[in-house]
Amino acid sequence: xxxxxxxxxxxxxxxxxxxxxxxxxxxxxxxxxxxxxxxxxxxxxxxxxxxxxxxxxxxxxxxxxxxxxxxxxxxxxxxxxxxxxxxxxxxxxxxxxxxxxxxxxxxxxxxxxxxxxxxxxxxxxxxxx
Amino acid sequence: xxxxxxxxxxxxxxxxxxxxxxxxxxxxxxxxxxxxxxxxxxxxxxxxxxxxxxxxxxxxxxxxxxxxxxxxxxxxxxxxxxxxxxxxxxxxxxxxxxxxxxxxxxxxxxxxxxxxxxxxxxxxxxxxxxxxxxxxxxxxxxxxxxxxxxxxxxxxxxxxxxxxxxxxxxxxxxxxxxxxxxxxxxxxxxxxxxxxxxxxxxxxxxxxxxxxxxxxxxxxxxxxxxxxxxxxxxxxxxxxxxxxxxxxxxxxxxxxxxxxxxxxxxxxxxxxxxxxxxxxxxxxxxxxxxxxxxxxxxxxxxxxxxxxxxxxxxxxxxxxxxxxxxxxxxxxxxxxxxxxxxxxxxxxxxxxxxxxxxxxxxxxxxxxxxx
Numbered sequence: 001x002x003x004x005x006x007x008x009x010x011x012x013x014x015x016x017x018x019x020x021x022x023x024x025x026x027x028x029x030x031x032x033x034x035x036x037x038x039x040x041x042x043x044x045x046x047x048x049x050x051x052x053x054x055x056x057x058x059x060x061x062x063x064x065x066x067x068x069x070x071x072x073x074x075x076x077x078x079x080x081x082x083x084x085x086x087x088x089x090x091x092x093x094x095x096x097x098x099x100x101x102x103x104x105x106x107x108x109x110x111x112x113x114x115x116x117x118x119x120x121x122x123x124x125x126x127x128x129x
Numbered sequence: 130x131x132x133x134x135x136x137x138x139x140x141x142x143x144x145x146x147x148x149x150x151x152x153x154x155x156x157x158x159x160x161x162x163x164x165x166x167x168x169x170x171x172x173x174x175x176x177x178x179x180x181x182x183x184x185x186x187x188x189x190x191x192x193x194x195x196x197x198x199x200x201x202x203x204x205x206x207x208x209x210x211x212x213x214x215x216x217x218x219x220x221x222x223x224x225x226x227x228x229x230x231x232x233x234x235x236x237x238x239x240x241x242x243x244x245x246x247x248x249x250x251x252x253x254x255x256x257x258x259x260x261x262x263x264x265x266x267x268x269x270x271x272x273x274x275x276x277x278x279x280x281x282x283x284x285x286x287x288x289x290x291x292x293x294x295x296x297x298x299x300x301x302x303x304x305x306x307x308x309x310x311x312x313x314x315x316x317x318x319x320x321x322x323x324x325x326x327x328x329x330x331x332x333x334x335x336x337x338x339x340x341x342x343x344x345x346x347x348x349x350x351x352x353x354x355x356x357x358x359x360x361x362x363x364x365x366x367x368x369x370x371x372x373x374x375x376x377x378x379x380x381x382x383x384x385x386x387x388x389x390x391x392x393x394x395x396x397x398x399x400x401x402x403x404x405x406x407x408x409x410x411x412x413x414x415x416x417x418x419x420x421x422x423x424x425x426x427x428x429x430x431x432x433x434x435x436x437x438x439x440x441x442x443x444x445x446x447x448x449x450x451x452x453x454x455x456x457x458x459x460x461x462x463x464x465x466x467x468x469x470x471x472x473x474x475x476x477x478x479x480x481x482x483x484x485x486x487x488x489x490x491x492x493x494x495x496x497x498x499x500x
Contacts, residue, residue, distance in 0.1 A: 036362070037170045039452045039460075040430055042482075058482070060430050062169045062451060063362055084428070091168075 002121060003028070004095050008111060009120035010071035012053075013128070015095065016114060018105070023072050026099040027059065027090060030124045035061040038087045042068075043079040043101050050076060050103065052110045057100075059090070071114055073106040141186035142279045142337035146344050150358050158249025160187035163360040172363035173454055176326055179355030180285030182347055183364060189252035189275035190334065191259065193243040197268030202236065202243075204402050205262060207386050207395040213238045218306045218323050220394055222386045223255070224404030228411060230380035230389060231258065237308050237321060244319060244334065246280070248376045279340035283347060284330030284367075286498075287354040291347060292331045296320055300331065314346045326364065327371025327496055369463070370455045372422070372494025378433060378448040379420050379463055387411055388465070390420040390493060418445060421471045422493040423479070425460040427486050431479045437464045438478040438485060444470040447479060455496040462488070 003009065008016045013031035017024040032038065040060040050056045050070045057068035079101045083089055090098035105111075115123065123129075138161045147154060152163030163184065165172065175181045193202070199211035208221040217238050223231040232251040237244035247255045252275055263269040283292050293301040298311035300320050308321035316339035324330040335343055348356065365375065372390070374380045380389040385408060387395060397409055411417050425431055431450040436443055445466030453461040462479070470477060473492050478485035 036165060037168050040428055042429070062366065063164070065430075065432060087428075 003117040003124070005117055007095070007117065008071070008114035009117070009123075010053075010069065010114055011123060012069040012071070014069065014071045016071045016111075018111065021105050022077065023074065023103045023105050024099050025071060025101050025103060026094055027068070028120070028124075029094045030128065032091050032094045032098070034128065035059060035064070035066060037062045038090045041083045041087045041090065041100065043083070044070075044076045046076050046079060048076045050074065052106070068100070070103070072103060072110050074103040075106075076101055077104055078102040139187075139276055141184055141276070142340040143184045143186060143281075143344055146341055147184065147358075152358070152360060155361070157361055158187045159252070160249060162187055163358070165360040165362045166358045169360070169362035169366060170452075170454060172357060172359035173366050175355060175357040176285045176328055176359055176363060176367055177455055178286070179357075180283055180287040180291055180330070180351060181326075181357055181359030181363065182344070182351065183282040183284065183359050184344070185280040185282050185332070186276075186278070186337070186340065187249040188280055189247045189249060189255065189273065190278045190280065191245040191247070191256070192272045192274065193245055194241070194270045194272070195266075195268040197266055198243050201263065201266065201269045202245075203399060206234075206402060207391075207399075207404075207408070209396055209399065210236055215240060216307050216309060218308055218321055222380070222391060222394060223258075224386065224402070224408070225382055226404055226407075227382075228385045228387075228404035228407035229382040230376065230384060230386055231255070231382065233374060233376050233380055233391070235323065237319065237323075239308070239310060239319065251376060277337050279335050279337045281333045281335070281340060281344055281347065282324055282326075282330060283333070283351070283356070284324045284326040284328045284359075285356075286329060287351075287356070288328070288330040291351040291354050291356055292320075292333070295346065295350065305329070314343050316343060325371075325373055326367040327373070327494065328367075328498055365449070366451045366453070369449050369451050369461070370453050370494065370496035372496075374420070375449060379465075384420070384465065385411060385417070388417050388419050390463075416468055418465050418467055419471050420448065420463050420465055420493075422491045422495060423447075423462040423464050423477065423488045424456070424491050425462065425479060425486055425488045428460065429481050429486055430460045431462045431481065431486075431488075436480045437466055437470070437488075438480065439466075439470045439475070444477070453495050461491075461495050463493075466490075 052073040202210040319334040450462035
């Protein structure tokens with residue numbers, strides 16, 4: 001299964017869409033499928049400064065709690081309020097309506113180590129590690 | 130005897146069926162078992178509204194024969210065995226000398242033998258324990274069919290329509306917690322109206338070799354009724370909603386049947402049985418920590434092991450927890466708490482990642498069918 005183009009990916013299965021100096025972050029379809037039914041998402045606060053690869057929240061499925069890592073650092077601009085009432089949006093539309101937060105990017109240097117769709121697909125095809 | 134600690138995982142007779150259905154296989158009780166197929170909540174919904182089919186072949190099936198079985202089993206367990214009627218099934222708990230739960234089980238009384246089903250994860254201790262307890266007796270003979278016999282459960286309000294027409298006995302007329310010997314789809318089976326989901330349903334004990342075809346027949350026949358394969362994940366949510374304990378959580382060697390909320394099954398009027406004296410003392414003192422139902426007020430789920438507080442004082446810990454679709458989609462849990470914190474309505478706090486979240490004690494079960 002091809003991964004959506006126009007996005008960057010982390011090894012922790014987050015995606016990042018860059019629009020100027022703003023990034024939108026979510027978890028990948030592979031990640032939501034591995035987690036199963038998502039029942040709660042804990043996101044960073046708006047205005048919070050986050051560091052690349054830092055543990056900044058949790059995603060909880062029926063069975064398990066998983067840490068949420070951020071693929072980029074910066075200042076959190078907005079979180080997806082729709083997830084408070086309907087966390088399963090992440091299951092239904094991981095790359096769209098199920099986005100997690102927007103961040104003002106700390107810089108573009110951090111983007112260099114993220115994966116392109118082909119490299120992420122290789123990671124996923126390899127069992128996700 | 131069956132061992133699995135450190136040994137390779139075993140597969141049930143239905144392993145290939147699970148893989149073909151997209152089941153996500155995980156280690157459980159020494160076997161590779163499906164934790165989910167289409168998704169835990171979808172499978173839960175199928176069982177509550179229509180029907181689900183489960184592979185429970187990892188559970189250990191023992192056959193007990195001999196004149197002495199009833200009295201022998203009565204001496205090892207908290208519930209009555211000898212008073213069981215022919216073809217009756219009954220929940221029971223083996224206790225240790227301290228009154229803790231050694232395993233929770235089901236007995237089935239068949240015309241010429243008894244069927245005993247124990248938790249897969251406890252089979253490595255239960256089989257030697259039972260053999261030891263029966264040694265030197267010629268009136269109790271044990272035979273393990275763990276892994277060779279399969280167990281298929283069909284659970285849900287439509288289960289009877291799916292299963293009964295395949296049986297050569299009147300399965301629809303079976304009362305809850307009764308069973309029959311007969312054939313299902315032509316193969317010999319013990320057909321039991323039992324289950325662990327809080328729904329009506331059947332458990333079908335068949336030879337492993339007969340299981341894959343029966344599984345496929347049930348799925349094909351059940352499709353018209355909305356039957357779906359359901360895994361251990363859905364089963365755990367279903368049993369938690371129904372207030373049924375899971376060994377290792379609500380019942381352990383240190384959590385007695387009384388503390389675990391299974392006092393209804395403890396018959397202290399029985400002649401002596403393992404652990405009776407400590408259970409009597411526990412009941413009289415009535416000061417023990419006990420399992421309660423909790424409902425959390427927020428959307429943050431609790432998890433097993435989280436600490437429970439009352440007015441800043443730690444009073445216990447969460448044992449099982451889940452979102453409960455049959456309880457208003459609220460986050461529910463069982464917790465082992467001090468007696469003073471156990472009354473229905475008591476406000477408690479659950480510590481989740483360093484923050485206290487409000488909860489209160491509610492009666493168990495969270496879900497009763499027909500309500």
